[in-house]
Amino acid sequence: MNFNYTIAMLLIALGFYCLLVKRNLIKLIIGLSVMTDGIHLFLISMGYRTGGIAPIVTSELSSNLSNFASRAVDPLPQALVLTSIVINICILALALSLSIYAYRHYGTLDPYKLRRLRE
Amino acid sequence: MVGWIWDPVVATAAILLGLIAAYGLLRIGHKIAKPRPTVEKMKTYACGEDLKPEETHPDSEQFFSPIRRVFRPFYRYIQPAHMGVLSTYLLWVVVGFIIILVIILLTVR
Amino acid sequence: MIPHAPILAIVLPLFAAFLMPLVGLLSKRYNAAKACDWFAIAAMIGTILLVADMAPTVWGGHILTYKLGGWSPPWGINLAIDGLSIQMALMIAGLGTLVIIYSAGYMQRDTRKDLFYALTLLAITGMMGIVLTGDIFNFYVFLEIMSVSSYALIAFRRDSNAIEAGIKYLFIGSLGTSLILMSVAMLYSFVGSLNIADLGAKLATYREGAQPVPAILIASLALFVTGVMIKVAMVPFHAWLADAFTAAPTTISALLAGPGAVVGIYWVARLPYLPFGLPVGIILISLGLLSMVVGVLMALTQHDFKRMLAYHVISQKGYMVLGIGLGTLGSVLGAQGGLFHLLNHSTYKCMLFMCAGAVLFRTGSQKFDELGGLGKNMPVTALTFLIGALAISGIPPLNGFVSKYIIYLGGVEAGLPIVTAIAVLVSALTFASFFKAFSSVFLGQRSERLRETQEAPKLMLFPMLMMAVICVAIGLLPALGFNIVGPAQSAAENSARYISQVIGGI
Numbered sequence: 001m002n003f004n005y006t007i008a009m010l011l012i013a014l015g016f017y018c019l020l021v022k023r024n025l026i027k028l029i030i031g032l033s034v035m036t037d038g039i040h041l042f043l044i045s046m047g048y049r050t051g052g053i054a055p056i057v058t059s060e061l062s063s064n065l066s067n068f069a070s071r072a073v074d075p076l077p078q079a080l081v082l083t084s085i086v087i088n089i090c091i092l093a094l095a096l097s098l099s100i101y102a103y104r105h106y107g108t109l110d111p112y113k114l115r116r117l118r119e
Numbered sequence: 120m121v122g123w124i125w126d127p128v129v130a131t132a133a134i135l136l137g138l139i140a141a142y143g144l145l146r147i148g149h150k151i152a153k154p155r156p157t158v159e160k161m162k163t164y165a166c167g168e169d170l171k172p173e174e175t176h177p178d179s180e181q182f183f184s185p186i187r188r189v190f191r192p193f194y195r196y197i198q199p200a201h202m203g204v205l206s207t208y209l210l211w212v213v214v215g216f217i218i219i220l221v222i223i224l225l226t227v228r
Numbered sequence: 229m230i231p232h233a234p235i236l237a238i239v240l241p242l243f244a245a246f247l248m249p250l251v252g253l254l255s256k257r258y259n260a261a262k263a264c265d266w267f268a269i270a271a272m273i274g275t276i277l278l279v280a281d282m283a284p285t286v287w288g289g290h291i292l293t294y295k296l297g298g299w300s301p302p303w304g305i306n307l308a309i310d311g312l313s314i315q316m317a318l319m320i321a322g323l324g325t326l327v328i329i330y331s332a333g334y335m336q337r338d339t340r341k342d343l344f345y346a347l348t349l350l351a352i353t354g355m356m357g358i359v360l361t362g363d364i365f366n367f368y369v370f371l372e373i374m375s376v377s378s379y380a381l382i383a384f385r386r387d388s389n390a391i392e393a394g395i396k397y398l399f400i401g402s403l404g405t406s407l408i409l410m411s412v413a414m415l416y417s418f419v420g421s422l423n424i425a426d427l428g429a430k431l432a433t434y435r436e437g438a439q440p441v442p443a444i445l446i447a448s449l450a451l452f453v454t455g456v457m458i459k460v461a462m463v464p465f466h467a468w469l470a471d472a473f474t475a476a477p478t479t480i481s482a483l484l485a486g487p488g489a490v491v492g493i494y495w496v497a498r499l500p501y502l503p504f505g506l507p508v509g510i511i512l513i514s515l516g517l518l519s520m521v522v523g524v525l526m527a528l529t530q531h532d533f534k535r536m537l538a539y540h541v542i543s544q545k546g547y548m549v550l551g552i553g554l555g556t557l558g559s560v561l562g563a564q565g566g567l568f569h570l571l572n573h574s575t576y577k578c579m580l581f582m583c584a585g586a587v588l589f590r591t592g593s594q595k596f597d598e599l600g601g602l603g604k605n606m607p608v609t610a611l612t613f614l615i616g617a618l619a620i621s622g623i624p625p626l627n628g629f630v631s632k633y634i635i636y637l638g639g640v641e642a643g644l645p646i647v648t649a650i651a652v653l654v655s656a657l658t659f660a661s662f663f664k665a666f667s668s669v670f671l672g673q674r675s676e677r678l679r680e681t682q683e684a685p686k687l688m689l690f691p692m693l694m695m696a697v698i699c700v701a702i703g704l705l706p707a708l709g710f711n712i713v714g715p716a717q718s719a720a721e722n723s724a725r726y727i728s729q730v731i732g733g734i
Contacts, residue, residue, distance in 0.1 A: 012410075019209050019403070025395070028205075032402055039410050046417040077416070080365055084409060087372045091402055094379055098395050105388035114392050115203035117471040131625045131704060163673060172600065172673035179531040179596035182664050186528055186657070193525060201467070201526065205396050208467035212403055212454070215464045219457075219511060220450040226507055227441050 004045035011038030025099045025109040029092065036088045040081045047074030230281050234294040234307045237278040237317065238356050244271035245349035252342025265332035268345040272325040275356070279314070279321045286314045287715050291729040293362070301362070301731055302426035308362030308730045311719030312567075315712050316359040316494045319571060320487040323578055324352045326691035327486065330582055331479035333687030334589060338477075344384060348483065351377040358491045362730060364412055364503065365422050367495075371408065371459070374491065375401050378484060382476040393475035397468040404458030404465070411451035415503075418444050425730035427503035428723055435505030449504050453511060456499065460492035462515040462549060463522045466542050470526075473538035478585030481534060485541050486578035493548050493570045497563070497716075500556045501723040512553030517650060519546030524657045528664075533584045533594045536665060537577070540620065543654060544573045550651070551635045554642045555717070562638025563721070568713045569631035572702065576619040576628065579695040583613040586684035586692070587669060596665070601674030605681045610670040612692045617666055619699050621659035627702035630709065 011034055018031025053068075055075040061068045103109055123129060163175045187194055200207065230236070248264060255263035286292055292309040295301070309317070328348065335341055354374025361367050379401065383394030416422060419430050434441050454465070461469040473481040500508055523543030530536040551566025586609045587602065588594045603610045615626065622632035632655060639648035683689070702709045719726070 016213065019399070020206055020213065023206075028399060032399065032406075036406055036409075039406060039413065042410070043413045043416075046413065076422075077413075080413075080416075083365075083369060087369070087376075090376055091372075091379075091398070094376060095395070095398055095402075098379075098383055098391055098398065101383070101386055101391045102395060105391060111205040114205070114395065117389055117392055117474060118201070118203040127706075134625055161673075172675040175673050176597060176600045176675075177664075177668060177672075179664070179668055180529065182668075183528045183660065186660070190525060194529075197522060197526065198529070201470075203471075205399060208396065208400055209403065211464040211467065212400065212458065215457070216407070216450065216454040219453055220447070222511055223446055223450050223453070223506070223508070226510060227446060 004041065004048075008038045008042035008045065011035070011041065014038075023110050023112060025102065025111060025114075028111065029095045029099065032095070033088065033092055036084070040084060043077045043081050043084075047077035049073050229285055230278060232294070233278050233282050234292060234309055234360055235296065237275055237282070237321075238307075238353060238360060240274050240278065241271055241349045241353040241356065244268065245346045245353060248342050248346040248349065252340075255342075262332070264342045264345050265328075268328050268349060269325065269332065271349060272321065272328050272352070275352075276321040276325055279317045282309060283314050283318065286311060287711075291719075291726060293730050302421045302423040305361070305363045305366050306423070306730065307360050308425065308726070309360055310726055311715030312494065312497060312717075313359050313719075315567065315571070315716040316490045317356060318712065319490050319574055320352065320355045320359065323486045323574055324355075324483070326694060327479055327483045327578065330482065330585070330688055330691045333685045334479050334585055335477070336685075338385075344381075347377045347381050347384075348480075350374075351381065351483065352487070355487055355491050359494050362424050363422055364415070364424055364427065367424075368405065368408055368412055371491070372405055374488075375405060378480070378488070381480045381483075382472050384477055384480070387475075389475040393468075393471040397472045400458060400465070400468040404455045407451045407458075408455035411448045411455065414444050414448040414451070418442070418448070423731075424503050425727045428501075428505065428727045429731060431503060431505060441506065445504070445506075449506055449508070452504070453499065453508060456492060456495045457515060460489075460496060460545055460549065461519075461542055462546065463519045463542070466519065466523075469542055470535055470538045473541065473581075474532055474535040478534070478581055478588060481538070482578045482581040482585070485537075485581055486574040489541070489545060489548075489574060489577075490570065493545070493552075493566075496549055497552050497567060497720045500552075501721060502726065505723065507556070509553050509556030512549050512556070513644075513647070516546045516548075516550030516553055517647065519543065520550065520654045521546075521650065524654050524661065528657060528661050531596050533587070533596060533599075533665065533669065534581070536661060537580055537584060540658065540661070541577060543658065544569070544577070544620065547632070547635060547651065547654075548573070550647065551638060554635070554638045554644070554647070555721070557642040557644075559638045559642035560717070561634050561641050564710075564713055564717045565631055565634030565638050567716050567720075568634060568709055571709055571713060572619065572627040572631045572699070575695050575698050575702075576616045576626075579612055579692055579699070580616040580620070582688065582692050582695075583609050583616065586688055589688070590681045590684060591678055596668040599669045599678070600672045601670075602678065602681060603670040604674070605678070606670075606683050608689055608693070609684055610666075612696045613666060613670065615696045615699055617659075617662035619703070621662060622655045623659070625700075625703045627699050627706075627709070630703060630706045 015031045015035025015038060019028055022028060022031065052073040053071050055072040099109060102114060106114055251267045252264055282292060286309055294307040296305045335344060351374050354370045354377060357370030358367055361370060379394055379398045382397055383390045419427055421427055433439055458465040520543050523539050523546060527536045527539035548566045548569050551562045551569060555563025591599060593599060619626040619628035622628045636648045636651055639651060
């Protein structure tokens, strides 16, 4: 289980690195997306139970519900991550369309050159 | 003894009364000496020069130069930091987060 | 009380936002020019009526709990409305209506107004959801709804300044909400619940200091505080606000500066008590002081009208955070001053942005060097700007004086007179910069090309005059504001009553 958390923290750190250092707006968007994916991985791995089963009550499991509840993986983080993935797709689409307009106005996608509003 | 002067209702009434008295004095003054503004009188005096209205406008950057001189060590660090680069702003967020983490660690433990 | 009023207050602007493109299509078919504006205004007036209907119950001391879908907390999502939420909801609904009436006049030369109103109503939905909800992940979802709508609204006119401001706000804002998501994830892994009242009950042992605080709770609190401070735009997280308010259409600046400030300060007021309850007072006081000073000193050197007003927003929000921070040190006056300052600031800051928008609408420029002598052409705008400038500087008998005076007293009451000294100095510098703004724009000689500027249209003057009346009324009769702010401050502090009434009252 620690493997999941390590990879999640690594993804978040890589995402931060991309956001702070890279000089292209598309790379910044990729960094933001990688960072939020790291947070989603962290959230899902929290609900995992070793040797658990999927949290769906089928007909053969519905007879012994307490046994099912002690063996099933937590479904709530999965619902949270689904919501968050949808929200981040919206932000990604908006960021990409704003980058298209920025390229039309400025001719470059370098955040060090998008500086007309200064001071 | 004079505690009633600091009563808020009395203070507000005194302010409003003062405003009305000032307006009354202004009206009396206008009745005695009628104001006759001409274009020449309303223009800003520039030692006899003929200035266009745009040139008489105070420069908005230099308006508070004494305050800039007094706070110069402050402006030397803050103003170049606002130069509009996105990566610098994101770096501040990370630095601010680390400082807040350290402060909470010190106050809670 | 209207049944289901809490959820209807969120659902009404949401459905109006989704019906808006249909209304736009119908208005083009039947050639009704202003149908979109009237539909949006009707939706907002409905929201005000719903919120005003909930207010007497909440001010009677009874926390309204609404269970979504009939599922009781902590297994279901519930809306919990106490005194603090009702103050914020009243401000969002009231000021939001005035901003939409203003935008009916301001956006009359723009096309695709149906999309504009859809996004604005979505932003208002997000704000109402944040202040009315009782579940922490629901708060994250509504925060994202409000944030994404405002990223799109800032870049609405798609000129180069607006796109650049939208991109900067998008990156810094998304980083902030990702930090809040990480904090919610850590809280859930530690406690096992997402309901704010339930979290408060389960974390109560750490609040009293009975057990040592584990590291995951410290990390979660730090992430949450950083995320909220990015939203409130405290220094050093403030960089997006100046650009965003300069480049946005002025109605959006007024919407984000007035009602938009409410959601950040709502969570800052809850932070020391629910759901963590750990001491964050020193962070609030230091960030508040830093923002006050940096905001006003940067505002003194601006040559753009809206950018100066944006830096003043940062400075005044510093006052509010400072007041709430003083409240954690035991000063009741400080916390009341912070919440009262939120009420006053939203009113007069909305009004100031509307005056800047009126000048921009009629003359086409927002830089001080190109304006001058407009006092004769636009007398009503000049009068409301004067009232707003006096209010923001804390001059009696206007409302800014009341809240600033309470914050000064709170500083002395909490045992930190240096805070009062710095606050008074910042007020003086605020007055100086508004003196410069008023004399540059409205006094002085008028240049030739501005000779034909007319007064702003009536639809824009009406909200400005309403807000000026509110400013003067609260200034002369502060009891009007205290009736709203007093229950808010006691509700924010009294987290035990919140927990017992939301969970105990199933």
